[in-house]
Amino acid sequence: MPAQPPDKTCASCGRRIEWRKKWARSWDEVKYCGSACRSRKVRPVDEQLSETIQSLLASRAAGATICPSEAARAVAAGSGAGSGAGSDADPEAWRELMEPARRAARRLVEAGEVEITQGGKVVDPSTAKGPIRVRRVR
Known part of the structure; x- marks a missing residue:
């Protein structure tokens, strides 16, 4: 065989x-x-989430982690017309971007750029359930 x-x-x-x-x-x-x-497939918002994850990590200390929700919130805030602190945009719109943000993080793991952790330990992105954190590869 x-x-x-x-x-x-x-x-x-x-x-x-x-x-x-x-x-x-x-x-x-x-x-x-x-x-x-x-x-x-991979939509423009997916690419935007990947770039946002990378820029958030670049602005942090070397071992720091982010939650995918940070990228989702940043992209949601930037995508609404006139969005920001005083806008009429839906404050919960970022929630729709949570799974796309997790997908973006998994693609970045495959590219060798980030790691996904749970409880401080690197986990397999294909099987991770529940809250995750994303950090640069050490």
């Missing part, structure tokens, strides 16, 4: 794609873990 090819990472969500027999003929073309990621 031939060896399985190595796992890949989804281009959209950053989770691990495990090899499946049904993909044996097209494994080289597989880029997304499922239909939701295939239809979503």
